Amino acid sequence: MIAFEHVGKRYGGRFEALSHLNFRVARGEMVFLTGHSGAGKSSLLRLIMRLEKPSRGRVVVAGHDIAQLHASQVPFYRRQIGVVFQDHQLLFDRSVFHNVSLPLDIQGIEPRESARRVRAALDKVGLLHREKALPIELSGGEQQRVGIARAVVNKPALLLADEPTGNLDPQLSADIMGLFEDFNRIGTTVMIASHDLALIAGLRHRIIRLRDGRLVADEGAA
Numbered sequence: 001m002i003a004f005e006h007v008g009k010r011y012g013g014r015f016e017a018l019s020h021l022n023f024r025v026a027r028g029e030m031v032f033l034t035g036h037s038g039a040g041k042s043s044l045l046r047l048i049m050r051l052e053k054p055s056r057g058r059v060v061v062a063g064h065d066i067a068q069l070h071a072s073q074v075p076f077y078r079r080q081i082g083v084v085f086q087d088h089q090l091l092f093d094r095s096v097f098h099n100v101s102l103p104l105d106i107q108g109i110e111p112r113e114s115a116r117r118v119r120a121a122l123d124k125v126g127l128l129h130r131e132k133a134l135p136i137e138l139s140g141g142e143q144q145r146v147g148i149a150r151a152v153v154n155k156p157a158l159l160l161a162d163e164p165t166g167n168l169d170p171q172l173s174a175d176i177m178g179l180f181e182d183f184n185r186i187g188t189t190v191m192i193a194s195h196d197l198a199l200i201a202g203l204r205h206r207i208i209r210l211r212d213g214r215l216v217a218d219e220g221a222a
């Protein structure tokens with residue numbers, strides 16, 4: 001699903017934020033990405049989202065060197081990827097329902113079909129009963145669930161998350177990770193950047209560790 005081949009990333013003329021990265025993630029795998037602050041986790045995810053291009057090497061996703069995508073193909077490429085952020089980036093003046101329908105609205109999906117998919121996504125994260133609520137009326141954990149529902153409403157083949165439990169207490173964090181496991185169980189490839197070692201070590205998935213932009217350990221690979 002994902003292959004990093006000798007990937008380096010340099011911002012401006014500075015040191016390499018990522019260097020000599022080589023790894024593969026198989027379709028259907030669940031992988032954690034960890035490392036200290038500044039180790040390069042977000043940069044790595046941004047390369048997969050094609051928000052950045054590598055300075056050297058290739059990032060291959062679903063068989064394509066994504067640096068070669070034409071600008072007009074990039075929006076279609078990104079639609080296959082669901083992204084969850086630490087601060088969930090919800091629109092606070094829109095209901096839960098409308099936050100989740102946003103990616104579908106942008107694609108011009110017909111309202112009835114869109115509503116069906118939004119409710120299916122909200123159901124999966126246990127928030128069907130809150131569809132009319134505004135994000136401000138929800139707890140932090142519930143807000144993150146809305147962010148996850150929005151990320152999966154397109155049924156992406158790949159789900160990426162950058163510190164999705166950063167602001168949550170341990171129980172809520174475990175619940176959120178359980179949700180990612182549910183999506184992985186139905187075939188979604190999942191990659192999660194997290195510095196919460198205590199949490200991810202207990203989950204028995206593959207863990208890729210970065211230090212200063214280099215891959216220093218790859219544990220539990222299938």
Ligand SMILES: Nc1ncnc2c1ncn2[C@@H]1O[C@H](COP(=O)(O)OP(=O)(O)OP(=O)(O)O)[C@@H](O)[C@H]1O
Pocket residue numbers: 011012017035036037038039040041042043044
């Ligand atoms: N757009 C950018 N321009 C210049 N330097 C950047 C940019 N983005 C990241 N960096 C630098 O690249 C390095 C890796 O940053 P990155 O955000 O990928 O690390 P991280 O592991 O995700 O850290 P954190 O957990 O703090 O978010 C850091 O030294 C950072 O300052």
